Amino acid sequence: MSYVAESFDEEVVRLLKQGGVGFMPSDTIYGLSGRALDKQPVNKLHALKDRQTHKPFIILISDLKMLDLLSIAREEVRAVKKYWPGPVTLICLAPSSPAWLHQGLGTLAVRMPANQNLLNLINQVGPLISTSANLHGQSPASDMAKAQAIFGDKLDFYVDMGEIDGPPSTIVKLDNGKLQVVRSGAARIS
Numbered sequence: 001m002s003y004v005a006e007s008f009d010e011e012v013v014r015l016l017k018q019g020g021v022g023f024m025p026s027d028t029i030y031g032l033s034g035r036a037l038d039k040q041p042v043n044k045l046h047a048l049k050d051r052q053t054h055k056p057f058i059i060l061i062s063d064l065k066m067l068d069l070l071s072i073a074r075e076e077v078r079a080v081k082k083y084w085p086g087p088v089t090l091i092c093l094a095p096s097s098p099a100w101l102h103q104g105l106g107t108l109a110v111r112m113p114a115n116q117n118l119l120n121l122i123n124q125v126g127p128l129i130s131t132s133a134n135l136h137g138q139s140p141a142s143d144m145a146k147a148q149a150i151f152g153d154k155l156d157f158y159v160d161m162g163e164i165d166g167p168p169s170t171i172v173k174l175d176n177g178k179l180q181v182v183r184s185g186a187a188r189i190s
Contacts, residue, residue, distance in 0.1 A: 056107070085119065091172070142164055143162065
């Protein structure tokens with residue numbers, strides 16, 4: 001039976017540290033998350049979502065020091081620092097990061113969310129992978145009941161904070177020193 005919480009409590013922290021995966025809010029939408037630096041939850045989420053393994057997940061960080069853990073040069077994020085914390089995800093070069101994260105692409109998509117409770121959780125457990133709470137090709141779950149109908153007890157925990165039905169993060173990449181929008185979302189890029 002999956003653990004259910006209304007916040008990022010001590011049990012959620014414990015489950016994440018032990019390699020668990022769960023349904024939880026980010027600063028934009030609900031997602032499925034697990035520790036990024038642990039291969040087991042990354043592989044489990046690929047299998048649960050029936051997602052192509054060559055497509056990496058977004059990684060949530062709580063401060064720029066975490067870029068070092070992911071083998072991303074801090075200069076890579078200079079162009080998005082004015083948008084962080086916030087709903088902007090940057091695709092960065094990271095060929096030295098763990099292969100289970102970059103899936104052979106040599107890049108990672110990284111974001112510093114604008115949710116203090118989530119940032120506190122990331123400080124406790126390390127960078128988190130985040131992906132929409134759905135099976136590949138379907139609409140994301142906007143509340144716990146919808147997520148439970150999809151994933152049931154296959155997830156270790158659910159953090160229920162009511163319905164969240166906003167746009168996902170905006171995904172950008174650098175192109176000749178300028179930000180290029182890859183996916184439009186919650187943030188406008190100027």
